[in-house]
Amino acid sequence: MREIRYYEALIEAMAEEMRLDENVFLMGEDIGLFGGTFRATEGLMAEFGGRRVRDTPIAEAGIVGLALGAALAGLRPVPELMTMNFAMVAMDQIINHVAKMTYMFGGQCKIPITIRAPGGGGTQKAAQHSHSIESWFVNAPGIRVVIPSTPYDAKGLLKSSIRSDDPVLFIEHEMLYSIQGPVPEGEYLIPLGEADVKRRGSDLTIVAWSKMVHEALRAAERLAEEGIEAEVIDPRSLDPFDWDAVYTSVARTRRCVVVEEGWRTVGVGAEIAARVQEHLFHELDAPVQRVAAADVPLPYARNLEQAALPGADDIVRAALKITT
């Protein structure tokens, strides 16, 4: 199978959906003429023109609010926020409006919006450009949270997100845009809410998403050298969440490590750990371990940034704690 990069997979997904449905359009900062800060909309203005690939002012609340109004009036917008951190500027529209509106209005409207934004640290962009804040949005009902780790998943999930009649926050990762992976020619979809087993193993289950999947796979290789076989489960979407996949795996391995790049306190990992112990208390051989970012604003200096972010070493350490 051919290999393409993560950002190229995203471009293919958007281009295919735009060819299929004239209601799909893109809007965001620097996405048209410039092709996107991370090249994820490169070439789309050339193909679809400025009507459907719209360069906006730097106005995140306006971007999301306009996308919502456009969706309610019959279009299928795919707005881009340049980073997840800028979602904070648009929080009122994302939570108070996009996420709540279907419910507030008694189910009379669908909200077919896919908000794309990259999160993640590791490039020394410091505290206002590097955080992984997916837990905030998973906490709020009404908006789907999709967070792919590979080019294959990115394409199939973005296409499904764009076709969804519920709003989706589609979280990419700055460090993943250039990774390569197999992506078949032609169309395919990955349903939201289906986890993927990224590595089979019998001794413990590592649940990880986005860039942390790759850290977990590195950790699993190192653990294998010590005779410990880790299963790596990538939920791929955090809402809806494939609880069955996690429970089934942990029931078999009896040990679980949850890895996230966001802050540890009240993170998604806390929710997963709580549910696993509620459902599998008697099957567990050890307490569920959490690996996450340090509870600090992400620092600039390279060594400090690395110290604050979770990685394969931390995962190995957590795994050894409950397997030896």
Next chain:
Amino acid sequence: MDLSRDALLDAYRQMRTIRGFEEKLAELVTAGKLAGFLHLYAGEEAVAVGVCSHLSDRDIVTSTHRGHGHCIAKGVDVRGMMAELFGRSTGICKGKGGSMHIADLDRGMLGANGIVGAGIPLATGAALTAKLKRNGGVAVAFFGDGATNQGQFHEALNIAAVWCLPAIYVVENNGYGEATPTEFVTPVKDIAERAASYAMPSAVVDGMDFFDVRAKAGEAIARAREGGGPTLLECKTYRYYGHYVGDPLTYRRKEEAEEVRQLRDPLDLLERRAVEAGVVDADALRAIDGEVAAELEAAVAWAEQSPLPTADDVLRDVYVSG
């Protein structure tokens, strides 16, 4: 007078319905029959009705926390609205929205809105849809003077101007943002001046005068439909009840509302002008008063008899796909 007798009677009926609806709600709250946080539109009727007299179902409006008037002027069923306020399953939003979230997508009414200024980008997005689909529709954002100090106002007007969208921004300047006089928090004399920042046409409108609202909104809407882009209309108006039902009104003179009622009441003004012009007679208007009162009584009775939502309903409608 460019309006037919029927059109004038329709406008009067809508304004009377809004006034009666709001007075009925105040009565129900006082009687302890209604809960919730109610912001009444009484006094501002000419704005919603004057603007919406140019709109049809394909056109979109967004509203505010003070949204009942916009709903009625856009054709939302008053029984469904009343049932919503009573928290019944027959409510327009099945009892899940309440006063600040009444919406009716089929009527192009994208919702009352509890966040000041937040409806403005929504209308702007709906205007983008109209432009991209080339369907001839326009979108109107109604909002208060206070909303023009919010960032979303400026973000949306800037985008609408730069994209030449068919949007009309209607400021209902009632002199107070919540409980603070407008001049305490807004440096411009007329909010319409703010349009200059966006190279956008604007007008100051007598928001108590249905005919002035209708004329200036008509120009703006026609320009938008013809591809001429957005307009900011500042309608100077007044709210009789204060910010919400139960507002102690410590920030304004006791006599102020009564003085406005005597001199500038929008229903009285409409009646005087229409009768003087010989287009309608007072008897026809009194007949409408009676019909509206009966309709509202029936709406209350229907709402009170309607079933409550069931406990199962609490978990429904978070998503459309399961």
